Amino acid sequence: MTAKTAEARAVERANQAFYDAVENSDLDALEGVVLDGPLAETVAVVHPGWPVLRGRREVMRSFALIMANTDYIQFFLTDVEIGVDGDAAVVTCTENILTGGPAEEDDPAGSSLVGGLVVATNVFRRTADGWQLWVHHGSPVLAEQDDETEAAENEE
C-alpha cells in the first residue's frame, strides 16, 4: 500500500458516490456522477454479462431500469486500486454484491438475498464539477477456480 495522494482520495470519493447512488436507487445523484457535456456521447457502460451501452442517455436509462427492477442492492467494495494521470483516473475494484428481488407472493416476508462477485474498471475524468464517471465496466468472475487463472495469480 502506498499513501494515497489528495487526487487519488478525490477519485475514490467519486467512485464511492457512484456506488452509493446505485445502492440508494438515487437517479438524481447518479446524474451528478456520470460525465456530461461534450463527452456525453462517449460515456460507456457494460453491466455484468451485458453488451456495451454507449452514450449518457442510454447509460442513464439502463440504470433507471436496473433500479426499477432491484428491491435491494448493497455493494461492499474490496481491492480498490486507483491510478491518476492528469485529468483521467482509473479505478479497479471488486464489487461484493448483495441483492434482493421482490418478495415472493407466497412468502411476502421472505427476502431472496443473493450474493455476487463482480470485478469493475471505472474511468473518471476531471471536470469543473469534480471527477465524473466516463466508463464503467463490470463483469462476472467466472474462472476463479480455474487452474490457469490460479497459476497466473500465484506466479506473482
Next chain:
Amino acid sequence: MTAKTAEARAVERANQAFYDAVENSDLDALEGVVLDGPLAETVAVVHPGWPVLRGRREVMRSFALIMANTDYIQFFLTDVEIGVDGDAAVVTCTENILTGGPAEEDDPAGSSLVGGLVVATNVFRRTADGWQLWVHHGSPVLAEQDDETEAAENEE
C-alpha cells in the same frame, strides 16, 4: 457515423495493433502497445471471466500464458467506437473471436475451432511513443437473450 478525426484514427490503429499482437502471439509487439513508465503499476487488465490483473508485469505475464495456451486466435472487431479527450481515449468494441486449442491426439488433423463473443472497453494514453494501452477489460456477453437487456436495448 461521424467522420473520424486524425486523433481517433490514431487511437483505432493502436487498438488494432493490440489485437494484432495477441492474434500473432507477438509478445514483443505487445510490449510496445502496453503502457510503460510512471503509470506501469496502474495498468489494469480483465480477461473474460477473470479477476482484475493490476500492474504491467502481471498483465504481460497473463498474455504470455494465454499465448502459450492458444494455438490459434483471430479477432473480428465490430461496433468499434472511439472517444478521445486530451491525452486519454476510450475504445469500446465487440470481439468476435475464433479460437482453436491444440489438436486432439487421436485426431491430429482436426482443429477444434470455437467462436465466442466478448465486449471490451480499452483505455489508451497518449505518450511520446504514441497511444498506449492503459486498461483492457473484456467480458463475456451472457444476457443477450434476456428480456430486460433486450428491453433496454430496444428502448432507444
